[in-house]
Amino acid sequence: MRALLFALMLEILVNGLARGAIYALIALGYTMVYGILGMINFAHGEIFMLGMFGAVYALGALGSAGLMAVGITLPLAIVAAMVFSAGFGILNERIAYRKLRGAHLLAPLTSAIGMSIVLQNFVMLSVTKGKVDFPRAIAAPLADTTWTFGSWDLSSIQATILSVLPDVWARWMASKWVVQSVHLSALQLLIFAITLGLMGLLFWLIQRTRLGIALRAVAQDRTMASLCGMKVDGLITLTFALGSALAASAGVMVSMYQGVLRFDAGYMMGLKAFTAAVLGGIGNIPGAVIGGLLIGLAEDLTSFTIASEWKQSTAFAILILVLWLRPRGLLGERVADKV
């Protein structure tokens, strides 16, 4: 029994963390922009989606050029997607935010929502309304390499459960608990590796470099930072670019994980990553990572214990709960209104 529970927990942990790592990468973009501008970047989900498509187009270009080796094309495609999304992120900031920085909060929010709608529909109209397959030859070697740990016989335990519990519960549980071993794929490992690598890079950038100090200064007091000679506009642009690049890397991994990509993939993903950012405390970078992992775990738990149809609503329920009970999030600090 203990071994079984352990296996279940491990399975949920692996799947949940892989999903959560992706949310965390996207949530970082939300939280960075919020930290520096004090606004939600509503188009961030679409930037993630553009990263997905950017990678496939890059793979296509490499394929046309005759490059096929996964070891070369995949890293190149990830970098290309990051650059591509960063470009869109910069454009988004230029068009939807820059001119409206002094305006009422409503104005940049509305223009960013407009941008998000435009980007989503542009991809729908110019690429396809349906789904695009992620090249199988690239994803398969990673997704199909799996390791299986342990093997547990469930029949006796199921019988015990069935004999103890009321009928309805027992049937429900028996239908759910079919896991017999823990699976781990190379793709999941890659997700962990890339996420950890990029996050390490980001932390290093923010904590250890002059650029990072400048970014933190602008986040604290924009006017003062500009008086100290910092190029505030450039630093804000850079924040958008960095967040977008992270989202793009997440986009590539999601499209490999799922095998397909769609123009509307950024919508739900954006909502969930935003929830992750709020859960961790919006504006707080380690918070975004923790929030992302927790949302991922919570979703996997939901689809495992309740039903996968309700997976989408999990994030929303968490969002409402966090706002209700601890609106600053887990690691957020209360920021007083400047009067």
Added chain:
Amino acid sequence: MTLVLKATGVTKSFGGLKAVQNVSIEAHAGQVLSIIGPNGAGKTTFFNCLSGIYPLDSGTVELAGKRINGLAPHQVSRAGLSRSFQNIRLFPEMTVLQNVLVGRFSRSPRQILASVLRTRSWRREEDKALARSKELLEFAGLSARAQAWARALPYGLQRRLEVARALATDPKILLLDEPGAGMNPQEIGEMMGLVKSIANLGIAVVVIEHHMKLVMEISDRIVVLDHGEHLAEGTPEEVRRNPRVVEAYLGRSEDQHG
């Protein structure tokens, strides 16, 4: 002299910074109390503590014998404390008259349904609020601009409008945060007259101000803050002669404010 506001041991810190430490003041009806002190002495923070914008770490604030610390800003305002802001905070996209009408909010009855039906009693209340607001505009010398947009007003008049709007809540005590900031000598003279006439209405007035001429002329009493602490208190004459004040404040900023 009736005691209107009594703040005892007000303390507020942000992280490690003690912005206001154990400050006590008393404000009396019809009198002007000034709070002075160098920049960063915690004057505005102290106002924010009194008006319920910041919760206190410790201390009490009593308004006409009732505790108001711990109340939300709108409850504090309802209890009879009103204020202006250091950086003017009008409602820019409303007219001058509408700005003052907003101040009447808590002094007119709640009539959601009546305002949709436009009942006679609603009309009466609306007329009353309008009449009172016009009166206040007259008082502040803004009648001619009643229909102008608040954001279109010149700076000096914006400050006066903030005062008129604060008066519209029928306060027992009015906190003015640097009413003379950025004004020319003539405007300052007018503002002094306005502050005095408010006190003459029987309202307790507490003023944060840097302009020494203004402070010395209008104040009945002066409180000096430095580094968040209560440094000295007394009549203008006493404060002027207090060596600690001269050292901490006047001596250092003489070149700026003379």
Added chain:
Amino acid sequence: MSKSPLATRLAVIAGLLVLTAPFLWTKLDPDFNTGFVSLSLAPSNAIQFLSVVLPAAVVGWLLAGIGFLWGRFGPTKPVIATGSQKLFESPRLLVATCAVLAGFGFFMSAKFLSLGTFVCIHMMLAIGLNVTIGFTGLLVLGYAAFYATGAYAFALVAHACPWFPTWAALPVGFLVAASTGFLVGLPCLRLRGDYLAIVTLGFAEALRELLRNLPQTGGDMGLLVPTSARIQSLGPVGQAQASWIAAVAVTLFVGLVIHRLYHSRIGRAWIAIREDETAAAMMGIPVVRLKLLAFSVSAGIAGVPGAFFAGFAGFVDPSTATFEQSVLILAMVILGGIGSLPGSILGALVLYLVPTLLRDWFPAISDYRLLFFGAILVAMMLFRPQGLCGSPRHKLELEGKS
């Protein structure tokens, strides 16, 4: 800041051209045997896209130019705002307008009347959304959820009690949607405005999932409203006419209520909150309570056209709660003018009629609709944030200066 505006603008355009190039000018060719993908040039893609977008951009440019000239040389008094002010201030004029519009019903075809009824439904939605966005300054992204709430509430009630009178749909729709709005707003209205945007967006998604998965709401198929509860013909007045007359009357009524709220203590408090929350609180306004009131009223008003739609169309389905519907209403409010009642009416008229009428000539328009709505949101914020009608308060400024 160091670069000239022209150079910056050119850089943005160049960036747009480069970044959109792969999507527009090339095509992905997946090879299903090898599992690889390659890229080929496909200008036809771009030509198709640009053949719709470029003419639309030119038309938009021309309209903006006309608007500019109108502002320059047209009447100095805002005609629409003043007209609306007169209309809603005089009950007699309002009744007369209602009678004249209702009278049209007897000379128009059923198809035209149904179009008119839908325009009225969208006008109500735009007016309702304007209460939160325009008056209180809070962005709501999933507004259609409350429209769906009203529609489903009435459909479910009509199923449960078949004797339920049709007219009672409206208060039911209002009350259910308003209470839903209250519950959704409660956790997030204490916080900064942008949280409401995301929470309503998430609520709309969760509601759609709920409507599709619950057995009581009929899944993707939705629910039929029992015939007895639908809007019916009355003697010489056909069903289409009855719907149209009811729609006009209800829309004018909703407009009147909102107009009167706007010009009252409550309305002033809402605008004060939009302008400066801290200052508003210091004026004795309980900010959170009034935001909650605004949002509940706003949600409730969405429930009215929702219930009306259920009684008019005879069915409800989860598509009433789509993001597309929310965006449509948002674009109407933004185009017409944030905070302007006549603006919402005008915005709804334009954005519902134009795509619907164009659909007969250019079927492709329905695919491009959302793209244009998004573009409208961005363009209005950048170039004319006060919207087509501006705000009625412009008038006051002009008078004040003279």
